[in-house]
Amino acid sequence: PPLISVAVHPNRYSHQLIEQSNCFALHVVAKDRSDLLKRFKGPDPLTKFSDIDWSRGKTGSPIIKDCIAWFECEVVSSLAPGNHTVFIGKVVDAKMVSGNNQMSTADYDGVYMGKS
Numbered sequence: 824p825p826l827i828s829v830a831v832h833p834n835r836y837s838h839q840l841i842e843q844s845n846c847f848a849l850h851v852v853a854k855d856r857s858d859l860l861k862r863f864k865g866p867d868p869l870t871k872f873s874d875i876d877w878s879r880g881k882t883g884s885p886i887i888k889d890c891i892a893w894f895e896c897e898v899v900s901s902l903a904p905g906n907h908t909v910f911i912g913k914v915v916d917a918k919m920v921s922g923n924n925q926m927s928t929a930d931y932d933g934v935y936m937g938k939s
Contacts, residue, residue, distance in 0.1 A: 825914040827896055830907040836868045841898065841910055846882035849912075851892040853923040859887075860926075881916050892919045 827849055831838045841847045852859050863871055876888040880895040887893065896912025903909070 826899070826911055827894055827914060828909050828911045830909050832907050833903075836871075837863075838908060844883065845898045846884050847896055847898070847910060847912055848880055848882075848884035848886055849894045849896065850887050850890040851925050852890050853921075854926045855923075856889070856926065888920070891921050891923050891925050893917065 829847060829849060831841060837847075862875075865871070872885060877885045878888065880886045880893075882895055882897060884895050886895065894912075894914050895916040897915050898910050899913050900911040901908055
């Protein structure tokens, strides 16, 4: 089956949710939606999905409707090689929503840039 890995720092709220639910959804967002990065990096978990159109996927993971594509995964393995946990997920559902230009790490404008 197709597999996807995500690296999540243990102090992130999402880390706890992935560990408890054993699933996650990965979204491909448009270049002009850096506001979503800022929203989900914020400290208040209650505001992450406020005023966003979303639905529950097959695993119960939230699927954001305003994205280019999404992948819903069930965790099959995890490891902690450094300061992040790498969750490896089997893709159980996925959808290409639009053909917009996707955001890359070059477009993050410092929102998710690492520390050196």
